[in-house]
Amino acid sequence: MTAQIIDGKAFAATVRAKVATHVARLKEENNLTPGLAVVLVGEDPASQVYVRSKGKQTIEAGMKSVEHRLDPDTTEDALLTLIKQLNDDATIHGILVQLPLPAHLDEDLVINAIDPAKDVDGFHISNVGLLGTGQKSMVPCTPLGCLMMLRDHHGSLSGLDAVVIGRSNIVGKPMAQLLLGDSCTVTIAHSRTKDLPDVVRRADIVVAAVGRPQMVPGDWIKPGATVIDVGINRIDAEGGKTRLVGDVDYESCAAVAGAITPVPGGVGPMTIACLLANTVTACCRANGLAEPKDLTV
Numbered sequence: 001m002t003a004q005i006i007d008g009k010a011f012a013a014t015v016r017a018k019v020a021t022h023v024a025r026l027k028e029e030n031n032l033t034p035g036l037a038v039v040l041v042g043e044d045p046a047s048q049v050y051v052r053s054k055g056k057q058t059i060e061a062g063m064k065s066v067e068h069r070l071d072p073d074t075t076e077d078a079l080l081t082l083i084k085q086l087n088d089d090a091t092i093h094g095i096l097v098q099l100p101l102p103a104h105l106d107e108d109l110v111i112n113a114i115d116p117a118k119d120v121d122g123f124h125i126s127n128v129g130l131l132g133t134g135q136k137s138m139v140p141c142t143p144l145g146c147l148m149m150l151r152d153h154h155g156s157l158s159g160l161d162a163v164v165i166g167r168s169n170i171v172g173k174p175m176a177q178l179l180l181g182d183s184c185t186v187t188i189a190h191s192r193t194k195d196l197p198d199v200v201r202r203a204d205i206v207v208a209a210v211g212r213p214q215m216v217p218g219d220w221i222k223p224g225a226t227v228i229d230v231g232i233n234r235i236d237a238e239g240g241k242t243r244l245v246g247d248v249d250y251e252s253c254a255a256v257a258g259a260i261t262p263v264p265g266g267v268g269p270m271t272i273a274c275l276l277a278n279t280v281t282a283c284c285r286a287n288g289l290a291e292p293k294d295l296t297v
């Protein structure tokens, strides 16, 4: 079998086009422009790339983009003061603090300082609790993008066996909640899971989010299963160059799977598209308007 490639880049373009349509309508009918503020602390090269893409795509969708680039040695107090300022700014509907933060900053403290209604990353403890109890929340962008691609590919996910490899707060745990919400039978596997290959082999859906390059080989995959690769790892390549690979070994997994997301061009672009969609949703909620139903389903 050769797997169908799930084209996240193309899918993300359709989501961004829908976002732009809603933004235009909000302007025309309600005189509103959704605003997204992105805060980057430090100079991590990958984070700088992601923050630049977020700003560019926010503007392309017709929204207001604000970027705050802070020194690597920014104090917690200074960062919390900025977040309070953004919480109080009525022209800003979404706030995102790019992760990871430098080690001297307390990530939980910083994230929980964001107004939950503006937490377009869905990482605030209130949004985590709302998602976990099946209530209306802000849904973390990467898992949301994965869910959208899975629903698009499968139609209904009800009754399918899903294994999420990785238990991070950003991807693994919310991904498991979303799959459970769609009535999958969900296993969260991690570094201490016994017989990991056998656990993965039972799955109709495998979401790999461990951050270890090419960790999942094709012989762990059930024939016909859907493989969603969340990993973005830069490894050495020929000629002193580097290249991006995921958490699954693409060639061997694609030979067995029914469908697979590539890296690059799979989950990554959907993360930013969902961020834009969440910002529109936050803007609608803040203004008591009906939220677009077609953006993230």
Ligand SMILES: Nc1nc2c(c(=O)[nH]1)N[C@@H](CN(C=O)c1ccc(C(=O)N[C@@H](CCC(=O)O)C(=O)O)cc1)CN2
Residues within 6 Å of the ligand: 049, 050, 096, 097, 098, 099, 100, 121, 141, 142, 232, 244, 263, 264, 265, 266, 267, 268, 269, 270, 271, 272
């Ligand atoms: N506050 C947050 N921090 C981080 C998040 C997040 O959702 N919120 N996720 C990741 C990084 N990330 C967005 O911030 C992100 C990662 C990758 C991509 C992407 O489009 N990747 C491309 C490849 C890009 C490249 O060449 O390096 C792809 O996969 O095709 C977008 C966003 C951690 N931090």
